[in-house]
Amino acid sequence: MKLLLIHIALYICSINFLWAQETTATDDFEGNGTINTWYGDDCGINTSLDNPFQTGINTSTEVLEYHDTGGQYANIGFDIDNNFDLSNESTFTIKVYLPESGLTGNQPNQISLKLQNSDMAEPWSTQTEIIKPLTLNEWQTVSFDFSSDEYINLDANSPAPINRTDFNRVLLQFNGENNNDHVLAYVDDVNYSGTIPPPPTPPVFEKLVWSDEFDEDGPIDSEKWFHQTKLPQGGSWFNGEIQHYTDRTENAFVEEGILNIVAIKETFTDQGYTKEYTSARLNSKFAFKYGKVEIRAKLPTGVGTWPAIWMLGKNITEDGAYWEIEGFGTTGWPECGEIDIMEHWGKDQNNVTSATHTPSSFGNTFNKGAQIIGTASSAFHIYTLEWTAEKLVFSVDDEPHFTYNPAVKDANTWPFDEEQYLLLNIAIEPIIESSFTSSAMEIDYIRIYEEGSEPEPEPPILANQEKMIPKAYPIPFTDQLNIQLTDVARENVLLRIYSNKGKLVRTYEADIINNNLTLENLDTMSEGLYFINFEINNQPYSLKVLKK
Numbered sequence: 103m104k105l106l107l108i109h110i111a112l113y114i115c116s117i118n119f120l121w122a123q124e125t126t127a128t129d130d131f132e133g134n135g136t137i138n139t140w141y142g143d144d145c146g147i148n149t150s151l152d153n154p155f156q157t158g159i160n161t162s163t164e165v166l167e168y169h170d171t172g173g174q175y176a177n178i179g180f181d182i183d184n185n186f187d188l189s190n191e192s193t194f195t196i197k198v199y200l201p202e203s204g205l206t207g208n209q210p211n212q213i214s215l216k217l218q219n220s221d222m223a224e225p226w227s228t229q230t231e232i233i234k235p236l237t238l239n240e241w242q243t244v245s246f247d248f249s250s251d252e253y254i255n256l257d258a259n260s261p262a263p264i265n266r267t268d269f270n271r272v273l274l275q276f277n278g279e280n281n282n283d284h285v286l287a288y289v290d291d292v293n294y295s296g297t298i299p300p301p302p303t304p305p306v307f308e309k310l311v312w313s314d315e316f317d318e319d320g321p322i323d324s325e326k327w328f329h330q331t332k333l334p335q336g337g338s339w340f341n342g343e344i345q346h347y348t349d350r351t352e353n354a355f356v357e358e359g360i361l362n363i364v365a366i367k368e369t370f371t372d373q374g375y376t377k378e379y380t381s382a383r384l385n386s387k388f389a390f391k392y393g394k395v396e397i398r399a400k401l402p403t404g405v406g407t408w409p410a411i412w413m414l415g416k417n418i419t420e421d422g423a424y425w426e427i428e429g430f431g432t433t434g435w436p437e438c439g440e441i442d443i444m445e446h447w448g449k450d451q452n453n454v455t456s457a458t459h460t461p462s463s464f465g466n467t468f469n470k471g472a473q474i475i476g477t478a479s480s481a482f483h484i485y486t487l488e489w490t491a492e493k494l495v496f497s498v499d500d501e502p503h504f505t506y507n508p509a510v511k512d513a514n515t516w517p518f519d520e521e522q523y524l525l526l527n528i529a530i531e532p533i534i535e536s537s538f539t540s541s542a543m544e545i546d547y548i549r550i551y552e553e554g555s556e557p558e559p560e561p562p563i564l565a566n567q568e569k570m571i572p573k574a575y576p577i578p579f580t581d582q583l584n585i586q587l588t589d590v591a592r593e594n595v596l597l598r599i600y601s602n603k604g605k606l607v608r609t610y611e612a613d614i615i616n617n618n619l620t621l622e623n624l625d626t627m628s629e630g631l632y633f634i635n636f637e638i639n640n641q642p643y644s645l646k647v648l649k650k
Contacts, residue, residue, distance in 0.1 A: 127182055127272070127294035131164045137180045137292065140166065143273075144173030153288070160197050160241040160290055168276060170285040178289075179273035181220050188264045192296030194246040196289060200276065202238045204286025209277040211236045213287075215246045217269040221493070221505040223469050225271060228509045229256045230263045236276075241290075260509055268509045305490055307394035307551040310578060310648070315547050315631045316361045317602040321351050328385040329354070330525075332422025337375040343408070345530040346370050347383040354382035359602065359630065361545040365407060365528040367538055379534065383527035385424035389416040391521045394551040395443060395487040398629065402541035403479045406534025407448035409543045411485060413441040413522040425523060436464035439517030441494060444485040449533065452478045454485075456496035456504045462515045471496060471504025482546055490553075494518065524548070547630065549578075572643055574634070578650035581625035585645065587617045587638070595619060595636050602631040614638075624649070 129135035131149055140149050146169035153165045170176035186192065194215055205211075214233045218225040232246045232253050248263040255263075263269070272294075276285045314326055322329075329349035334340065339347075345365065347353075354363050365381040401409050414420070415438030419431035440459035447453070457470035475483055475498055488495040493507035508515040528543055573586045597619070599608040607627065612619045627649050634645045 127180070127292070129166075129180075129292045130162065131166050131290060132162065135292075137182075140178060140180050142168075143175060143177040143179070145170045145176035145178065147178050151288070153290070155199050155201070155241065155288065158241045159243065160199070162290055165199075166289040168274070168285070168287040168289060170276065170283070172282040172284060174282070175275070175279050176285070177216070177273040177275045179216075179271060181271050183270075185267050185270045186217065186294070187267055187296065188248045188269070190296070192248065192264075192294070194272070195291070195293045195295070196244050196246075196274070197241055197291045198236060198244055199241050199288040199290075200236045200238055201286060201288075205238075205277070205284065207277075207281060207283030209281055209283050209285075211238060212277060213244055214273075214275045214278075216273040216275065217248070217263065218271040218273065219268045219507065219509060220271040221268075221507050223471055223504065223506075227257060227468075228260050228268075229273075230254065230260065230266075230269075231256075243291075266509055268507065305394075305488070305553045307488065307553055308576070309552045309554040311390065311393070311550055311552045312388045313547065313549040313648075314361070315359070315602065315648075316356045316545065317359055317631055319357050320355065322354050322356065322361065322384065326387055328387055328424035330383045330385050330423055331372070333373050333375065334421070337373070339529065341529070342532055343529040344377060344532055344534070345379040345381045345528075346372050346375070346377045347527070348372070348380050349382075350380075353380055354384060359546065361526075362542045363409075363526055363528055363545070364540055364542040365402060365530060366540045367534075379530045381528045381530065383525065386524035387424060388550070389425065389521040389523040390550060390552075391519070392489050392491060392553065394489070395524070396547075396549045396551075397443065397485045398482050398546040399444070399485060400482045400544040401444075401446050401454075401479045402448070402528055402543050403451065404448045404535055404538045404541050406531045406538065407446075407541055408529040408531055409444075409446050410442065410525070410527055410529070411444040412525050413443065413487075414525060415439045415517060416521040416523055435459075437461055437513070437517060439520070439522065440464075441487065441489070441518065441522060442470075443487045443496065444498075446478060447531075449531075452476055454478055454498055454503075456487075458494060458506045458518075460515055460517055461513065462508075469506055473498060473501065473503040475499075482544070489518065491519065572645060574645050574647050578648040579624065580650050581623065583621045583624060583647060585619040585621070585634075587614060587619065590614050590617055590638060593638075595638060597621070597634055597636040599627075600633045600635065602633070607632070 127137055129137040148167040150164050151167040153162055168178055198213055200211055212233050212235050214231050216229050216231040218229045230253050232251045234244050253263055276287045331347045331349055363382045367379055369378055370380045397411050416425045416430050417433040418438040419434050420426050436459045442457040445455045452474050453472055454475045455470055455472040457467050459467050463469050483499050486497045493505055495502055496504040575584055594613055597610045598606060601607050610621055612621060629649050632647050636643055
């Protein structure tokens with residue numbers, strides 16, 4: 103048996119080794135290779151041109167044509183699914199033909215190979231590149247080795263390329279940039295020979311650690327939320343906002359399973375200041391580090407409305423914020439870090455944005471992304487943040503639109519290694535329409551998951567050797583739910599499923615098999631909290647379960 107296990111282990115290791123050594127990026131432009139998509143930036147590109155110069159070292163049939171017709175940057179490039187590992191004999195080779203007849207101007211005849219992180223909002227900001235000279239009117243093979251060739255880091259603070267693993271984009275550029283000269287060039291047999299680290303195991307965020315399903319009508323749950331109402335010094339909220347935040351139920355209340363945060367046009371005096379608009383700003387009394395946040399929400403409308411679902415460092419020194427009052431305020435903004443899961447400006451209807459604010463970029467930050475959600479204010483959508491020690495990923499309805507993953511993670515770029523808390527609010531800009539009266543941000547639920555999955559239930563115990571305690575898993579469930587029982591003979595059971603409002607939504611018959619009830623085909627049920635009632639041997643049972 104030991105010998106068999108050794109053979110298995112060696113086999114697995116050999117597979118991993120061979121996988122790590124494979125060539126990760128090739129293209130001969132004749133249908134062979136691993137590069138699936140080339141694109142041109144500020145230039146023309148043709149990836150299947152008949153080779154106009156079948157001479158010398160390249161007599162292949164088809165090549166790529168690059169045509170800079172005066173573009174300022176004129177890059178062509180491709181992305182890979184995983185990132186390059188440049189630390190061990192990693193070389194890029196390319197065949198190039200630069201005809202003299204296709205050139206204008208007096209630029210040096212050269213080719214630049216640039217590596218970038220396509221996950222960044224401004225991929226060029228941390229790029230590295232190698233520039234090599236070219237000879238006119240002949241095919242030549244050009245090699246780029248970031249471990250031995252002279253390279254240029256656009257950001258002088260970036261580490262050496264061989265010490266980085268965040269590059270997943272390759273760009274090629276001929277005869278420099280910031281000019282309007284024309285360049286015609288041909289490319290063939292692109293090859294990257296090197297290693298790539300095994301793709302990281304994607305995090306599994308299934309362990310629910312905090313949630314609010316808003317299933318009790320009335321004021322917000324004071325065990326979970328804090329009304330932040332204290333005005334900043336000077337009597338005005340930041341960014342020129344003109345609202346008062348109040349702790350009244352008119353501005354924040356739960357009704358029919360929905361949290362309503364309402365902005366209202368009304369004259370309101372508080373803390374010695376009279377304003378013409380009111381709203382609510384809620385702080386969560388739960389803070390965490392790393393995880394997945396899901397918020398199902400429908401956004402308000404109106405030019406001048408500014409709803410946000412966001413996060414701040416628990417350590418922020420903001421007078422009147424919940425965690426500052428609790429004694430955790432040690433760090434100012436933006437050093438504490440800010441994560442904007444969702445922002446929406448009524449003046450730019452349906453453009454949903456996400457952003458980060460750090461000492462390296464704040465205010466009008468360049469670390470941001472967006473997508474158009476055509477029904478942002480007429481339908482519910484799920485706004486999601488996935489936060490790990492490596493990166494922040496923002497999405498709407500499982501469609502990502504921004505990833506923040508700086509190459510260098512320090513206090514300047516990555517204050518996101520401390521706990522953060524949630525904020526929900528609608529701000530009012532001075533450009534608010536005169537016809538505006540009120541509008542609400544409606545939130546169906548908020549759920550926070552940690553990495554990992556819900557543990558399998560332990561065998562149910564018996565109370566006084568008589569009472570059975572059933573357990574349901576997984577929680578939350580999607581299309582199937584299991585109910586674990588103890589010492590029950592096989593029998594058919596009728597189950598009734600009720601909404602959190604007590605409405606019967608489904609009856610279900612299932613057989614007990616091996617002390618287990620399995621409920622299937624539940625995917626058509628809406629997300630939310632449910633109660634399952636049933637009887638076994640005239641003993642009633644009730645389970646509280648969460649549908650995802």
